[in-house]
Amino acid sequence: MQAGKLRHRVQLQKKDQRQDPYSGEMLDDWQTTATVWASVEPLSVREFIAAGAERAAVTTRIVIRYRAGVTAQMRIVHRDRIYNIQGVQPDPRSGREYLTLPCVEGVNDG
Secondary structure, eight states: OOGOOOOOEEEEEEEEEETTTTTTEEEEHHHHHHHHEEEEOOHHHHHHHHTTTGGTTTOEEEEEEOOTTTOOOEEEEETTTEEOOOOOOTTTTTTTSSEEEEEEESSSOO
16 A cells, blocks of 8 residues: 555544533543544445445445554544444455455444
């Protein structure tokens, strides 16, 4: 992966819980774990159709340098847009150069 292709700054976030100081209720909260360079690519119509019905929700491919601990329970924020990670695919050659993250744009409540 060429560094020049990773031209977007994105935030990796994971869900955390915090206690509301007034009610004591446990609330879900998203915490930024890292800010990294990425390639954010909307899928073309051809790729979207080729993905098939079971993957039809995937609308964006985000590629980042390899980073341990990235999971499908996390999300990415780029330019005030939220992308829910649908899977984590390591590069086929070494598995430690970059990660491809198929994503769906939208708010992740769960």
